[in-house]
Structures are given as structure tokens and as C-alpha cells.
Amino acid sequence: MKPNxxxxxxxxxxxxxxxxxxxxxxxxxxxxxxxxxxxxxTTTSLYDTGLLDEIETHFETEYPIDIYFISVGTxxxxxxxxxxDVDMLLVHAPSEELKFLQGGYGVNRKVxxxxxxxxxxxxxxxxxxxxxxxxxxxxxxxxxxxxxxxVWVSRGDGSGTHVKEKDLWAAAGFDWTLIRDxxxxxxxxxxxMGKTLITANGLRAYTLTDIGTFLxxxxxxxxxxxxxxxxxxxxxxxxxxxxAIAVNQTKNPRANFEAATTFTKFLISEEGQEIxxxxxxxxxxQALFYPAVDILKNNTDPTTAQMIMNYAYxxxxxxxxxCPVPYRHRHPELYD
Amino acid sequence: xxxxxxxxxFFISFLVATTIIIVLVPEFREGVAEAFLLIISGNPxxxxxxxxxxxxxxxxxxxxxxxxxxxxxxxxxxxxxxKRFFKGLFNALMGIPTVALGLVLYLMWSSTGxxxxxxxxxxxxxxxxxxxxxxxxxxxxxxxxxxEAVESDIKDLAKTxxxxxxEAAFAVLKESTAAVSLSIVGSFNRAIAELGIxxxxxxxxxxxxxxxxxxxxxxxxxxxxxxxxxLAIILLVIVVSVNLIINLLQRRFK
Numbered sequence: 001m002k003p004n005x006x007x008x009x010x011x012x013x014x015x016x017x018x019x020x021x022x023x024x025x026x027x028x029x030x031x032x033x034x035x036x037x038x039x040x041x042t043t044t045s046l047y048d049t050g051l052l053d054e055i056e057t058h059f060e061t062e063y064p065i066d067i068y069f070i071s072v073g074t075x076x077x078x079x080x081x082x083x084x085d086v087d088m089l090l091v092h093a094p095s096e097e098l099k100f101l102q103g104g105y106g107v108n109r110k111v112x113x114x115x116x117x118x119x120x121x122x123x124x125x126x127x128x129x130x131x132x133x134x135x136x137x138x139x140x141x142x143x144x145x146x147x148x149x150x151v152w153v154s155r156g157d158g159s160g161t162h163v164k165e166k167d168l169w170a171a172a173g174f175d176w177t178l179i180r181d182x183x184x185x186x187x188x189x190x191x192x193m194g195k196t197l198i199t200a201n202g203l204r205a206y207t208l209t210d211i212g213t214f215l216x217x218x219x220x221x222x223x224x225x226x227x228x229x230x231x232x233x234x235x236x237x238x239x240x241x242x243x244a245i246a247v248n249q250t251k252n253p254r255a256n257f258e259a260a261t262t263f264t265k266f267l268i269s270e271e272g273q274e275i276x277x278x279x280x281x282x283x284x285x286q287a288l289f290y291p292a293v294d295i296l297k298n299n300t301d302p303t304t305a306q307m308i309m310n311y312a313y314x315x316x317x318x319x320x321x322x323c324p325v326p327y328r329h330r331h332p333e334l335y336d
Numbered sequence: 337x338x339x340x341x342x343x344x345x346f347f348i349s350f351l352v353a354t355t356i357i358i359v360l361v362p363e364f365r366e367g368v369a370e371a372f373l374l375i376i377s378g379n380p381x382x383x384x385x386x387x388x389x390x391x392x393x394x395x396x397x398x399x400x401x402x403x404x405x406x407x408x409x410x411x412x413x414x415x416x417x418x419k420r421f422f423k424g425l426f427n428a429l430m431g432i433p434t435v436a437l438g439l440v441l442y443l444m445w446s447s448t449g450x451x452x453x454x455x456x457x458x459x460x461x462x463x464x465x466x467x468x469x470x471x472x473x474x475x476x477x478x479x480x481x482x483x484e485a486v487e488s489d490i491k492d493l494a495k496t497x498x499x500x501x502x503e504a505a506f507a508v509l510k511e512s513t514a515a516v517s518l519s520i521v522g523s524f525n526r527a528i529a530e531l532g533i534x535x536x537x538x539x540x541x542x543x544x545x546x547x548x549x550x551x552x553x554x555x556x557x558x559x560x561x562x563x564x565x566x567l568a569i570i571l572l573v574i575v576v577s578v579n580l581i582i583n584l585l586q587r588r589f590k
Contacts, residue, residue, distance in 0.1 A: 003500055018395070026464075085457055252447070
């Protein structure tokens, strides 16, 4: 005889049917998709500005590949790649990238865009840094900070921007590990760019920011950082270079290397470069990123090309290259 | 008598709290306006994220019910060695931080992890399973307490009326319907409002694993504060509506 289990017998049966149907439905849906999957771990500045949404829309209409973007810090992005959870990286920390290539985890690095970091600060600029070189500006901020007339806010989170900040302190002749202890004027947030800007605005402090996040906070629907303005920009020391790296298939057989190559080619194609150069112009009145391929390949802007090569190219048997030959895998056409 | 007023009281306190926040926080006013616009205009992306959130956490809750209610029933009714240990364990696990659970699950489900072949990382199925695991201790613990609160003579009575052990157990469960259904609703709310697992396992991929909480976190980083508030309001409305519905149902079946 069938036992009479009452209302809860029904509830549990329904729960079982619902969950089995919905799990099986999702599973089948994920399996039958004819489109390939490309998982890309990306630096937050490329994603949070909305650029990659735009690129994804164009790319997915042209190719049978679905891109899954994961927007994370450089540290965990490299972890994901080493563990074989992603197929590709979009990053902006050349020194970390070289280590990644040397570890054998990545191949076929391509520089595809650049822009500049900016030093922003209080509108009345108490340390008088407007228009100075980054090194002079930082020296003045230190002097003013020690007089209690200025405050510096640092990311302190090991991100690409933080790596850049440490380089800038070194170039200005300061040891970052020492001045970070001068906590009266040197504040570390340990968080993302957006939160750091809000903190800097609240403390009327100086900070280093990528141009995209600053614009989206200051020129978005509401100005959330009304007390901050751009003070030092466009200097060669502030250059920021974005590159794509495919995960090495010989190390991670599950990596979708061919899809990663297709996407890299799209990023450096005329169409991809045009999307990058146009992005943000309509909203902010200026581009957030500049296409790098033409400059590097045809030397249309020697000064900028030199800046990029000095900062983001690596030595390979005496020449400078974006990807030393041992770290290239098939597809020589990428480096024609 | 008082139970009749619980939904009304709940709703009133929600309205009062919202009004206070709206008066005190100017951004919230814009957020409310934008939320209404987004909901009325039927913005496809917001609709999709909302439906995905309900679908993922709803499935996680249904999945957890299958094992949690029976486990709670067994622990509540049976005497066995280690009963106190299991009770204590489930009680302790109720407070597990979602990021910690997310991290452990990531390490297991990652490509090179022991369960990497299941491809649960970056999949909605992974979030469903993760949230089901997260809410299991809550459901088990509350079901156990609810069962223990029911007088044991109900079970004896059912048995004298010719019910089997299983039927008697479900008769006790029926007596604690109000408390057990509340534990299920509470679990659903915990699942839909959690961020750690959805972010760690799903990674907020557009069109795949983006849910309300991860979208709120992302829009805040992007500086789109009114949109984050709009999404937060949608999340609040879902949580409050589910509570209201279950309260009304309980009154109906009283």
C-alpha cells in the first residue's frame, strides 16, 4: 500500500521534480549550444568602463564563440590561468606578464591598447602639483604631506595600478615600503579604484587613477568625486599598456587556444582597434583607450611607440619585442 | 489572533524603514525613481538578471528541501548515537561565511581540482549547488527544532491509528508546517541575498551567471549608484513578497 504522507509528501515530491527538471534543463541547454566557449579573465579597468561589453557584442555576432568575461584583479586572474580555469588573459602589468610567460603558462602575447594613468587631487591643489612631471609632483606631495597640508591615498591591493604607483614612487626617489608607514598622510585603502577615488574625494587627497574609472565617476550620471580634478596626465611615466595573452595549451590541454587566437586577432584587427579608439567619445567627450597596433606596426607616432616599447616590450636576444620567440605558439601571422 | 497581524506588521515596518531611508539618503530617491523606470520599461537585462536570481536560488532551495527536511525529521525524531554531534554541527555550520564556502568549492571545482571534471565552476549549476549546500544547515537546524517542539504524543496517536513509522513522522512534520515553511523561506532569502558563492563560483558573467547581488556589486564599482540601488530595491521587493506570500498561505491553511 502507498503510504499517506500528506502535504509534506507532496512538497518534497514537487521539490524533487522541480529541481531535477531545472538542473537537467540547464545542463541540456549548456550542452546543446553549438557555440564555443571562451573564458577571458580581464583587468577591472577594461571591463568596468564597459569597453569589453561593446567588443563582446561585435565579436559574438561575427563568430560562433561566446565570450565569458571574468573581471578580476591581476593576481587572481593569473591564478585562474595557472589553474586552467580560463583560456585567455587581458592584463596591464608588464612585469607580472613576463613572469607568467616565463612560467610557461601563457603564449602569444599581443599589445592591443594603451592609455595614461592620471594623478588627481583636490581642486585647490594644496601641494601645487598641477602640470608638473610625475616625479616632481610626488616629491611635492611628500613634502606637503609631512607638513600636514596634503594626503595621498594608495590602492595598496597589488593591482596593476598599484604596481604602477610603486614604480612611480621608486622613480621619484622614494622607497614605497618606508613612506607607506607615514600613515598620517599616506592612506592605503586596499580596495578597488572606485572605492579609492571615493576615499580620496572624502579626504581631499591625491591619488593615482586610471582614466576610465575616473571619468565614469566624475562624468557619469552623477559626479561622485566633485572635489577631485585631474592634475598630472599624459606624461610618459604614466603610460598604461594593455595586452592579451593566450593560456598555453600544452600546459592546460582543456584551454580553448584556437578561440583565444580568434579573439586576439579580432582585438588587433582594424575593426577591433576602431571600437577601442571610439569607445567613450560619445559619453565622455574623449576616448578612454587608444588603439596600439597601428602605432607599433607602422610607427605612425614614434614618440608613443617608443614609450610603449620601453615600458611594455621585453628583451629577446638583443631586440625589443612584445612576445619573445620562445613564448610564441603556432600562428606566426600574429607577429607579421 | 496575533498571527493574523504579522504580515501587516511586516509590511508596515518595511514601508516605514523605506520611507526613513528615502528621506535621509538623497541617492536612494533617485534609485527609487530609476528602479520604477527600469521595472516599468521592462529593461531586458534587468529582467533577465532578476529571473536568473529567482531561478538559481529557487532551484537551490528546492534541491535543499529534498534532503534537508528529511534529515531534520530524522534528527528531530530518532534517538541515535551522535545525535547531539549532528545537531551541534548543523547549528555551527549555519553561520559559515559565504566567501569561505565559495573559496572551498572553487578549489574543488576548478579545472585542476578534484571535481574539476564536473565543469561546475563558472556555471549556473555550480551556484545552484553551492547555495543548496549553504542553506542546508539552516533548513536542517530549524526543521529539527520545529519537530522537537511538537509533542511526542502526536506520533503515538498517529501510530495507534494504524500509521506506519514513515506516515507517523510525516504527521509530526505536518504539525510543524508553519515553522518548517518559515525555515524554507528563510533559506531562500539567504540564498538569493548571498554574494560570496555567486561571485566566487559564477564570477558575474554577463548572460550566464550574473545575478542580482553580483550585479549590485559590479554596478557599484562601475560608479552606477542609481542602478545599484534600483537592483537592490528589486532584491528587497522579492524577499519581502516571498515572505508575504508564505504568510498569507499559512493563514489560509490554518
